[in-house]
Every structure is written in structure tokens, then in C-alpha cells.
Amino acid sequence: MVSIEEIEAAAERIAGYVVRTPTVSSPGLSDLLAAPVTMKLEMLQRTGSFKARGAAAKLLSLDDAERTAGVVAVSGGNHAIAVAMMAATLDVKATVIMPRSAPARAVEIAESAGAVVRLADTVEAAFGLMEGLRTEGLTVVHPFDDPVVVAGQGTLGLELAEDAGELTDVLVSIGGGALISGVAAVLRARWPGVRIWGVETEGAQAMSEALAAGGPVPVALSSIVSTLSAPTVSQLTYDHVSALVSDVVVVSDAEAVQGVVDLAEHAKVWTEPAAGCLLPAARRVLERVGDGARLGLVLCGANATPASVMAWGERLGLR
Template identity: 75%
Template sequence: MIGIFEIEAAAGLIAPHVVRTPTVPSPGLGALLGVPVTTKLELLQRTGSFKARGAAAKLLSLSAAERAAGVVAVSGGNHGIALAVMAAALDVKATVVMPRTAPARSRALAEEAGASLRLTDGMDGAFELGMRLADEGLTLVHPFDDPAVIAGQGTVGLELAEDAAEELTDVVVSIGGGGLISGIAAALRARRPGVRVWGVETAGAEAMSAALAAGGPVPVPLSSLVTTLSAPTVSRLTYDHAAKLVEDVLVVPDHEAVQGCLDLSTHAKLWAEPAAGCLLPAAREVLSRVGPGAHLGLVVCGGNTTLAEVTGWAERFGLG
């Protein structure tokens, strides 16, 4: 289990390389949901998502030999962008493996940062190729199954604990492979032990909820349009954190995640990707369970999407 000391150490290590993103109340979301809402704006992070934190933490922990060998990442989008950009900043050669379904903008940004981009037919194939490249000598920077990465992502929770209003009761966090929620939950358990942490996945990307139902990590079929949440399985490390520290994991359909993007734009003035849009339907479910008196924290994890993508999804689902 990752503890507060590892997260504090990661915070000191990565501070010169990442942004301490704003933690701010959102009157618009408060009016929409009917309770006070505090947002942690990781969409304003370097590379457009929280992933820069874990990537920086891992890269800064490498030995000289590992740095010289180069690194490889497997990603549905944001982790690959983050590794490519942070590796270039730290003068480390990077290879990024993505499925062809990853957003075109994500693929382009990874290449523009100088990474060697490898494409596969699906996320399962991407993980297989990434592991093969690691066996051939590259240093794997796993998107979630790595203590250094989890500690880096946990700095989001550390900042939230320090900067949010004291009456915060419930925090909602998106889950792909579980690195972000593992780190945030560990930080909040240490700094704000009374705060409940809730996870949210999209239907067709349900690796953590399936693991919790099965008593451990299991492979899941992937069909969600939200590629940045589409891990084929969680790890034992992230499962253990979620099983111990997370209140529950909620699953919402893709169309509600896209509607959440529209609502975040309208009511919070935030341009977010569906991996963050899914927070709003999950928040409504949390409120139905905990009742009045809640003060929600929403970790707006990323904003790496385009107008064309969001409007295309909205048209597909008939959303206004």
C-alpha cells in the first residue's frame, strides 16, 4: 500500500516539473447538483491531465542505466502524451504504444513531443506490445501498476486535502486502471480520514468494478468510447487500494459521460473530456446515497478532447 510518506516524497520530487492546479468552488455545479461542489482542476495540468504527475515521478526515479535504455508507455491517450512530454523535458527517449482507436489529437501530441509512436488494433494488443518492448530492454512506465506512478498521482489528493474547504465530505474520482484513485484515496485517508472516496467508470470499461465483484483483478471486454478509461484489467496493487480505501465504484453509460462534458462546459465553464464528464452522473448517484449535507469534491482529471469529438458524440447520442 502506498502511504502518505511516499506521496509527500513524490510531491517534493515533481514540484519543479508540474503545476499545482487550482482547487476551487464551482457555484455553477453547486446550483446544478444542489450541494456545494469543489473542483480540482487537473485539466489545467501540464499535458492536459493528471498523468504528468505520475510520469514525472517515475522518470525522476529511474537509474542512469534505465534512463539510457529509454522508456515505453502503453496508453489510450493521456498517459502517452504525458510520458512523451515529460520524457522530452528530462532528456529521456520514449516510445508510446497506443491503440488505433486512441484520439487522433493524442497520437499527434505524443509524436510532436518526440516520442516514437507504435499503434495496435486494440488496447489488449497495446499492452502486449508494450510488455514485449520492455522485455527487449526498454523501461516500462506502466500507467497504473507502479508505486512511483501511484505516489505521483496521489499528489492530486495531497493538494486537494490542503486546499479544499474543511467541510468536504465526498470526493468522486474517475477510474481507468486505478492509479489516480489509489493515490488520492491514500492521501485523503491520511490527511482527511472522514472523507469518503467514490470511483466512477463508464460501461464497457469496468475493470475495477469487475475486480471488486470477483475479489481480484480480472480481464474485461472493452467497448466504451472513453479510451482514456479503457484498461483491460486493473492491477493487484490498484485493486488492493480500491478494496480497502474506496467507498464504492459506480458505472455510468457513455452517453451520460458525454452529457457530463456538455454540463461541465455550460455550468462550470470547463472544457473536459468524457473521462471527467462521467463525474456528474456519478455525483448524482453519490448524493442519492449520502443524502443532504454533502460537500462534493470532483477531480476533473483531463481536458484532452476536441470540439469535433464532443459534438460528434453528442450527435450520436442525440444530446443537446
Template identity: 75%
Template structure:
């Protein structure tokens, strides 16, 4: 198994203010009536497969099929009347756009969603079905550029990760995990722009300070790994099939959280992420997207490093992919 690990350098001397546990607790209260408190359960199948106890946080059972509903709801509920009236705009590789579209409709806020044409077909359809005004671009970089123009025209940005309110919303995943799981030594979290891992790490640092947090990216979607290696955010080239992790760069806000709170970021090849989806389906009875499938090969690496005393936690971030897409990737990588 080829997994590269990028450990972060010494934390920078000047760090932007990190999200605190009080911010996350306030977000949890705000969104409680709008999102699902997803199950946190032991996985006998994964425990047998990895040889140590494994607990999974099932965010694929969240509204809209991923954790993104949390941050989107927290942000939408924080808007002023003027911002609500102006409407919101979001850019996304899939899940964030669906979450903003669905939750904005539920809260009677007009939403525009910008996605690359490479986004999962199901995500594009769901955002449109929810009533959002959908704009498609040739890639994620073009999506971010279009959103900048729409924001200048007066729409209120709901950023997928560069927003403390959104990060606090995503941090409620970690809050619930800390409260509901049995013993944990290591928690693995997928990384795109870094909003989820920033919030989860902040929550776990406060509630379970001895737990190590590991980030997981796919090769060709290494915005956080490259930022950690460079000492700060920078634009990166994208080539991964995992579009839901394909941020063209992380933000200073998410970088500061990860460089301060996260042990390492592991990089998993696309093939192993897709194989992880197949293994999760077979051994854990979970239908996941590759953004969650990448956790399993990374978990094998963490288990090897930590040894028999490991007690692993996996944040299964989402399941928004179709049978056709999974089978297509599996055939592409010779896994069938």
C-alpha cells in the same frame, strides 16, 4: 438516470503494501519543479446544479492536459542512469502516452509510446509532436502485449498504474486537494486502471480520514467494478467510447488500494458521461473529456444518497478532447 453501483466485498486477508502518505509527500517534493499545482476552487455553477457545495480540483489545467504528468514525472525522475540510457516505453489510451512523451522530452529521456488506433487523434498527434517514437495497435490489449515485447528488448516500462512510484505521483492530486479544499464529505475520482484513485484515496485517508472516496467508471470500461465483484483483477471486455478509461484489467496493486480505501465504484453509461461533458461546459465553464464528464452523473447519485449535508469534491482529471469529438459523441447519443 441509469447508474449501477458496485460495492466492494470485505477486504482480502492478504493485501499488498499500500502507498503511504510519506511516499506521496516525497513524490510531491520530487515533481514540484516539473508539474503545476493545479487550482482547487469552489464551483458556483455545479453547486447550484447539484444543490450542495461542490469543489473541483482542476487537473485539466495540468501540463499535458491531465493528471498523468504527475505519475510520469515521478517515475522518470526515479530512473537509474542505466534505465535513462535504455529509454522508456509506455502504453496508453491517450493521456498517459502524452504525459510520458512530453515529460521524457523535457527530461532528455528517449520514449516510445504505444497507443491503440482508437485513442483520441489529438493525443496521438501530441505524443508524436513531443518527439516520442509512436507505435499504434488495434486495441489496448494489443498495446499491452507490444509493450511487454519492447520491455523484453531492454526498454524501461513506465506503467500507467501498476507501479507504486506512479501511484505516489498521482497521489499528489489528493494531497493538494486535502490541503486546499474547504469542507468535503465525498470525493469522486474517475477510474481506468486505478492509479489515480489509488493515490488520491491513500492521500485523503491520511489527511482527511472522514472523507468518502467514490470511483467512477463508464459502462464497457469496468475493469475495477468487475475485479471488485470477482474478488481480484481479471481481464474484461471493452466497449466504451471512453478509451482513456479503457484498461483491459486493473492490477493487484490498484485493486488492493480500491478494495481497502474506496467506498464504492459507480458505473455510468457512455451517453451520460458525454452529457456530463456538456453540463460541465455549460454550468462549470470547464472543457473536459468524457473520462471527467462521467463524474457529474455519478455526483448526482452520491448527492441523492448522502443528502443535503453532502460537500462534494470532483477530481476533473483531464480535458484532452476536441470539439469535433465531443460533438460527434453528442450527436451519436442524440444529445444535440
């Protein structure tokens, strides 16, 4: 388990490379949900998502030989952008492997930052290619199976704990689980009674299926939300979630995309479906916990174009 001391050390290490993003109350969402809502605006982070934290933490931990050899990462979008941009900042050669389903904009950004981008037919194939490059001497910057990356993502939780009034329920999206693992480690240490809720989309249910199976299992991926589409979680993130998280809520792709629109309308913020999924999940959490809840929503990123959101909405039959 990653300790809060490790996360505090990561926060000191990456402080000059990431943004301390705002934590603000949302009158619009509070009215919509009939409960006080606080938002962590991580889509304002450098690279447009929380992934900059873990990428910076890992790259800053490399020794000279590892920096010279370079790094490799697999991503459905945001991790690739973060590794590419942080590697450019730190003068480290980076290769990022992305499934062909990844957003074209993410591929463009990673390439423009100077990374070598390789495309694979599937997420599973991308991870296989990453392992091959590991054997050639590149250091893997894994999106979730690395305690250094988990500690880096957990720095978001430190800021939330310091900047928000005490919350009863905090919702965090899950792909591979590094973000929720780090955030839960902090918040459960600072606020022992807080409930942490994970959120996944149907067709990207790696953590909820792991919890049902008693450990990580391969899952079939079909969600449009590529940034949540991990083919399995790791033992590391499973251990954190099973110990620290109250439950994982699964919503549909349509609900996640509608959540993007509703956040724009009611909270006046632009996000991606990986963050939009928190809004329908919040309604379900409130039904379960009843009155007196004070919600925190970790809006993890905003690397989706309006055109993409409109196209998803049309495909899913949303108005």
C-alpha cells in the same frame, strides 16, 4: 499499499516539473446539484491531465542506465502524452504504444513531443507489445501498475487536502486505478471519515468487475472513453480501492459526454468524458448519502476536442 510519506516525497521530487492546479468552489455546480461542490482543475495540468504527475515521478526515479536505454508506455491517450512530453523534458528516449482507437490528436501530440508512437489493433495487443519491448531492455512506465506512478498521481490529493475545505465525498474517475489509489491514500489519511467514490463508464468497468470478482479480471472494452479503457486493473490498484474507496459508480457513455457539456455550461470549464462522467455520478452519490454532503470533483483532464465531443453526442443521440 502506497504510504502518504511516499506521496509527500514524490511531491517534492516532481515540484519543478508539474503545475499545482487550482482548487475552486463552483457556484454553478452547487446550484445544479443543490450541494456545495469543489473542483480540482487538473485539466489545467501540464499535458492537459493528471498523468504528468505519475510520468514525472517515474522518469525522475530512473538511474543513468535506464535513462539511456529509454522507456516504453501503453496509453489510450493521456498517459502517452504525459510520458512523451516529460521524456522530452528530461532527455529520455520514449516509445508509446496506443490502440488505433486512441484520439488522433493524442497521437499527434505524442509524436510532436519526440516519442516513437506505435499503434496496435487493440488495447490488449498494445500491452502485449509493451511487454515485448520490456524484454529488449526498455523500462516500462506503466499507467497504473507501479507504486511510483501511484505516488505521483497521489500528489493531486495532497493539494486537494491542503486547498479545499474538508469534504465529505470526493469523486475520482477510474481507468486502471492509479489516480484514485493515490488520492484515496492521501485523503483517508488526512480526513479519515471522507467517502471516496470511483467512477467508470459502461464498457470500461475494470475496477467494478474486479471488486465483484474479488480481484483483477480481464474485461471486454466497448466504451468510447478510451482514457478510461484499461483491459484490467492491477493487484496494486485493486488493493487500494477495495480498502479505501466506498464504492464505484458506473455511468453510460451518453451520460459522460453530456457531463462534458453540462460542466461547460454550469461550471464554465472544458473537460473530456473521463471527467464528464463525474457529474452524473455525483447525482447518484447525493441520492445515496442524503443531506449535508460537500462534494469534491477531480476533473482529471481535458484532452478532447470540441469536434470529438460533438461527434460522440450525435452518435449517442444527445441534443
